[in-house]
Ligand SMILES: Cc1cc2nc3c(=O)[nH]c(=O)nc-3n(C[C@H](O)[C@H](O)[C@H](O)COP(=O)(O)OP(=O)(O)OC[C@H]3O[C@@H](n4cnc5c(N)ncnc54)[C@H](O)[C@@H]3O)c2cc1C
């Protein structure tokens with residue numbers, strides 16, 4: 001019997017949507033069972049959300065006060081203990097999964113396949129390299145298959161399941177060398193989540209300043225969009241880091257992506273390759289972003305946004 | 314204390330890479346090669362830690378073919394004290410890279426190993442975490458700030474939800490994100506001085522490193538191309554197009 005264990009990402013109360021995307025990838029493996037591991041300090045509500053994802057057989061819940069914050073050095077030994085008997089281990093390719101999964105893989109002596117974007121067979125996968133400018137088809141060696149799932153490549157698996165929730169006690173020793181201190185979120189509360197939003201309005205260096213970014217927020221709020229940014233905008237302090245889109249930021253796949261004052265460097269484009277429709281507004285008609293935009297408009301972003309706000313009533 | 318820093322030779326980030334028509338990889342003939350940008354940031358951070366009086370020696374490490382010494386020379390010109398070249402013509406995947414770093418840690422006993430958050434060729438983002446795992450050391454990945462205090466480091470990490478702060482005991486593995494610092498430019502006299510600095514060379518055998526099970530690359534393909542779009546002349550035209558697709562109300 002071959003089965004896959006998907007590691008749940010959550011914040012203590014809510015299951016992150018990236019988990020259900022990883023489940024969509026897990027379904028394509030065609031194995032006998034899909035289980036989800038929830039490690040939490042109090043995991044009742046998260047494990048219920050995980051159990052509701054269709055196609056999931058068992059949710060394994062490990063409760064431990066040490067799991068209040070997702071610290072990889074503490075989570076890794078617990079998941080290693082759970083991994084026995086699984087042929088596959090998956091986690092979303094978010095900063096959570098990227099930090100955690102290699103730590104587990106190395107202990108298990110297995111290589112990791114990062115950013116799975118397509119399942120060819122249970123051991124053969126496609127993944128992007130060079131900021132998505134090439135795709136490699138790779139085969140995992142014998143033994144457990146370990147991979148992170150490129151969330152922009154998979155839809156959120158639907159609800160409607162009713163998996164069994166199984167509580168597990170583990171007797172593994174946890175290290176004391178790593179202490180969580182704090183998490184400060186970049187703000188943006190109340191706005192849609194960048195990685196889940198259907199529409200994203202993004203600003204680049206062309207926006208010019210932190211104050212000017214209010215026009216980006218204004219348009220986003222008007223149309224119910226999440227707010228993104230280029231690295232240059234984040235580096236310049238216009239907007240916090242968790243808004244960065246691209247090779248080293250977030251990889252997203254909204255239905256509509258609107259880029260204002262972004263030139264379109266390959267590292268930025270790596271983050272929006274799967275967007276449904278790309279709109280670019282830039283005053284430079286030769287900006288590379290126009291090579292990928294479905295609708296390009298040459299002009300001053302401030303004027304365009306003013307007109308857009310008027311036109312969208 | 315010593316700081317060990319990873320320096321990987323990769324295709325320069327400005328190059329638009331081409332996939333070879335036979336699917337055997339990407340074209341690298343005559344292509345500009347550079348130090349992985351995240352490693353440049355890692356070197357810079359190590360140098361700043363040393364300049365602040367917290368470290369005695371910065372050691373740059375690369376694994377790869379003979380020519381990878383070019384990138385070690387750059388690291389030495391930036392200010393690294395010496396360098397280690399683990400010479401191999403094989404493709405070094407992260408788990409094997411981690412095992413090599415582990416062997417060097419056993420030799421050098423650094424307090425901090427600073428690697429890049431990811432190598433921009435394979436985009437794996439694994440080596441630091443794997444090294445931390447097999448060393449049983451703490452890891453602080455995607456660092457945008459490092460503060461040292463005795464036997465501990467406080468690291469601010471760039472995570473999806475914002476900024477996370479961890480406190481880790483040393484020795485620790487830290488991986489550098491883009492906003493950790495801005496690397497210095499190398500000046501000509503430094504390049505001259507770097508020529509006199511030592512590069513020690515080892516093979517995997519000499520370090521008694523067993524290569525890890527590897528992922529096999531079956532083929533390399535170009536990505537799906539987006540359909541070329543159109544330029545619209547006005548906001549009205551744009552809004553009409555978006556309304557027709559049902560993307561705005
Ligand atoms: C290793 C590495 C990783 C990277 N990762 C990322 C990443 O994840 N994400 C990312 O975004 N970048 C990333 N970058 C940086 C990337 O290479 C570019 O530097 C960056 O994307 C540029 O941001 P920008 O387009 O906002 O700025 P610029 O390139 O400076 O472009 C600004 C644009 O605004 C336009 N403009 C100015 N004023 C106006 C106006 N009033 N109205 C309309 N248009 C205007 C200009 O014509 C110009 O095209 C990375 C770089 C490296 C080396």
Ligand SMILES: Nc1ncnc2c1ncn2[C@@H]1O[C@H](COP(=O)(O)O)[C@@H](O)[C@H]1O
Nearest residue numbers: 319320376428429431432437438439440
């Ligand atoms: N061949 C190598 N030589 C030196 N450092 C490496 C090598 N491979 C990986 N590294 C280090 O590990 C980091 C992350 O690489 P990766 O896990 O491949 O994305 C790089 O930024 C380097 O610091």
